[in-house]
Amino acid sequence: MTRKEALEGTLEYPFAEAPEEGELIEVAPGLLWTRLALPFRLDHVNIYFVEDGDGWAIIDAGIGTSATQEAWEKLAAGPFAESRFTKLIVTHHHPDHIGIAGWLSERFNIPVLTSQTAWLACLNISLSPGALDAKPYRDFYLRHGLDAETTEIVATSGHGYLKLVRPLPPTFRRLIAGDTLKIGSREFAVLSGEGHAPEQIMLWCKEDSLFLAADQVLARITPNIGVWAVDPDGDPLGLFMRSLGALKADVPDDVLVLPGHQLPFYGLHTRIDELVAHHDERCATIAAACASQARSVADLVPILFTRKLDAHQLSFAFSEVHAHVNAMVERGELVWQAGEDGVLRTAAA
Numbered sequence: 001m002t003r004k005e006a007l008e009g010t011l012e013y014p015f016a017e018a019p020e021e022g023e024l025i026e027v028a029p030g031l032l033w034t035r036l037a038l039p040f041r042l043d044h045v046n047i048y049f050v051e052d053g054d055g056w057a058i059i060d061a062g063i064g065t066s067a068t069q070e071a072w073e074k075l076a077a078g079p080f081a082e083s084r085f086t087k088l089i090v091t092h093h094h095p096d097h098i099g100i101a102g103w104l105s106e107r108f109n110i111p112v113l114t115s116q117t118a119w120l121a122c123l124n125i126s127l128s129p130g131a132l133d134a135k136p137y138r139d140f141y142l143r144h145g146l147d148a149e150t151t152e153i154v155a156t157s158g159h160g161y162l163k164l165v166r167p168l169p170p171t172f173r174r175l176i177a178g179d180t181l182k183i184g185s186r187e188f189a190v191l192s193g194e195g196h197a198p199e200q201i202m203l204w205c206k207e208d209s210l211f212l213a214a215d216q217v218l219a220r221i222t223p224n225i226g227v228w229a230v231d232p233d234g235d236p237l238g239l240f241m242r243s244l245g246a247l248k249a250d251v252p253d254d255v256l257v258l259p260g261h262q263l264p265f266y267g268l269h270t271r272i273d274e275l276v277a278h279h280d281e282r283c284a285t286i287a288a289a290c291a292s293q294a295r296s297v298a299d300l301v302p303i304l305f306t307r308k309l310d311a312h313q314l315s316f317a318f319s320e321v322h323a324h325v326n327a328m329v330e331r332g333e334l335v336w337q338a339g340e341d342g343v344l345r346t347a348a349a
Contacts, residue, residue, distance in 0.1 A: 064099030091214035092197035117199035145296025195240020226319025294345035
């Protein structure tokens with residue numbers, strides 16, 4: 001029986017346990033894995049090291065906190081004491097992946113490689129960390145049904161995550177989908193995903209069946225797909241579904257998936273099918289809720305997220321619900337209705 005036959009309908013986890021912070025696990029010859037802590041419910045980010053000649057290329061950086069900086073110093077003084085870092089590849093602009101990239105680049109004198117969108121988005125955040133507190137963005141939440149008190153919480157505490165970013169270095173090397181990136185003896189096809197983060201970089205080594213998936217495909221959770229106030233009419237869920245279809249068509253099922261969070265796994269196509277089914281189910285729940293009455297995005301949040309949410313979680317839940325609504329409006333399944341109270345609601349088309 002082939003691995004593909006054995007895995008059909010299941011995921012396989014070749015590593016039962018994740019490394020502790022400061023510990024390294026070899027996931028393939030010349031490819032190491034560690035974790036850095038995050039101060040959230042999702043309490044870690046995966047960091048990978050690819051052998052690169054006489055040093056190591058780093059995949060992703062961690063969040064911009066003193067604790068992360070200390071963790072990097074321990075890695076440099078410990079398992080990498082006799083080695084050097086050659087470059088830092090950042091998959092996307094979210095602070096848990098790019099937050100401390102500027103400090104890492106300066107500390108170890110290494111270039112940053114990422115997509116242009118990731119670079120510019122992070123630069124915008126680091127230059128204007130309080131921008132999303134502005135009135136036009138607060139009005140976005142009010143217009144979609146959040147009350148004034150909750151809007152205040154989400155617009156301040158809820159966006160605190162975005163402020164955990166250190167300043168970037170003045171230059172970077174742009175990675176573009178279709179490129180071939182050589183790291184040591186390996187060649188990686190550069191792929192780009194959408195939905196979770198614009199122009200998110202993924203790396204596929206065909207020869208060794210290795211797929212560095214960033215946050216596009218995670219084993220046990222779905223990556224956040226959200227509409228944010230700066231792009232209120234965007235369709236990130238539609239883009240995500242399109243990206244998943246492209247991945248399934250282009251990348252074989254038998255690759256070892258090395259994600260940005262949780263455990264590495266085999267079963268890429270199975271997991272893609274599960275993610276598609278998950279979002280289809282969410283849309284069906286929204287359709288059922290809006291069949292009986294028009295509902296705002298805020299009305300729909302407790303229907304899709306039944307547990308109590310803190311400010312950080314609420315901002316992500318709101319954006320995720322909005323992504324599903326926008327996708328359904330785009331497909332002609334829902335229509336917006338403006339109420340006399342100024343709140344936008346959706347109803348069945």
